Amino acid sequence: MHIDWLEQTEDDVPAHDEWLAKCEFLRMETLRVPKRRSDWRLGRWTAKHAVAAYLGLPFSDESLQKIEIRPDASGAPEVYIHDEPVALSISLSHSARLAMCALGPSEVALGCDIELIEARGPGFVSDYFTPEEQQMIAQAAAVDRDQLVTTLWSAKESALKATRCGLRVDTRSAAISFEDEWCTRFGLLAEHSPYSQASLCSLDRWSPLCAHIDRQPFYGWWRCADHLTRTVVSDVPIQAPACLAPSR
Numbered sequence: 001m002h003i004d005w006l007e008q009t010e011d012d013v014p015a016h017d018e019w020l021a022k023c024e025f026l027r028m029e030t031l032r033v034p035k036r037r038s039d040w041r042l043g044r045w046t047a048k049h050a051v052a053a054y055l056g057l058p059f060s061d062e063s064l065q066k067i068e069i070r071p072d073a074s075g076a077p078e079v080y081i082h083d084e085p086v087a088l089s090i091s092l093s094h095s096a097r098l099a100m101c102a103l104g105p106s107e108v109a110l111g112c113d114i115e116l117i118e119a120r121g122p123g124f125v126s127d128y129f130t131p132e133e134q135q136m137i138a139q140a141a142a143v144d145r146d147q148l149v150t151t152l153w154s155a156k157e158s159a160l161k162a163t164r165c166g167l168r169v170d171t172r173s174a175a176i177s178f179e180d181e182w183c184t185r186f187g188l189l190a191e192h193s194p195y196s197q198a199s200l201c202s203l204d205r206w207s208p209l210c211a212h213i214d215r216q217p218f219y220g221w222w223r224c225a226d227h228l229t230r231t232v233v234s235d236v237p238i239q240a241p242a243c244l245a246p247s248r
Helices: 022-029 034-055 061-065 122-128 131-139 144-162 178-188
Strands: 005-007 065-070 076-083 088-095 098-105 111-118 173-176 207-213 216-225 227-234
Touching: 005 034, 022 034, 022 065, 022 207, 034 061, 034 065, 034 076, 034 088, 034 098, 061 065, 076 088, 088 144, 098 111, 098 227, 111 144, 122 144, 131 144, 131 173, 144 173, 144 207, 144 216, 144 227, 207 227
Parallel strands: 088 111
Antiparallel strands: 005 098, 065 076, 088 098, 111 227, 173 207, 207 216, 216 227
C-alpha cells in the first residue's frame, strides 16, 4: 500500500488568509491563543498543499480555498473539495513550528505524528508505556534514551490516530516494537550503541515499526532528522512513505 507525506514550516505559510475557505476562516477567528492559531493555520496550509500535490491540483489561493479539512465526529480530519467529501485518508501533526501530513487511499486507517526529541522523565515512562517498552528503554544506551522514548511515544500517537481514538484511550493499549535490524540503532542488540546522539538524529530515512492495539496489528515507519521524530502507522502493511513535492 502506497502512502505519501509532506512537511511545511511556519515560514512557508503566507501572512494573508485568502487560501482559507470561508468556514475555515470563521473557525480560525475563534482561536484566540496566538500559538494555537498559528499551529492551526500551519496544519491547514500543510494539509491543503499535500492534497493538492497528491491530486495534481493547482497551488493557487483560489484552488486551495476549495480544499477544506473538516473534523469528523471523532475529531479526525477529512478532506472536502467543493463541499464534497473526497475518498482520501489523511492525518495531521505539528511540533516545533513544523507540520506533517500523511495521505493515502480512503480504505486505509492512517495516523501520523511528529515530535521534538527531548528529555522525558521516569514518571512519563511509567505512566504511558507498557512493561515491555519500559524494559526496552531501560536497556537502551543513555545517549539514545531520549530519541527512543520520543519515537515510541510518537508511534503510539500515530497508532491511536489510526483508530480515530487518539489520546482519549490509555496509551499503554498501543504496544510498539521495532524490527530487529533497526533495534541496533537504539543499542538494544549490542552492549553499546555504535551511534552517537548526533548521528542518530540525522538518520534521515524511514525504518519499520510494529504496533498492536488489543491484539490488532498495525504497521508503520519512523524517521528522525533535525532532532525531530516522525512516525506513520496504518492498519495494513504500507511501503515507506513517499515525499510529496510542495509548491514554492
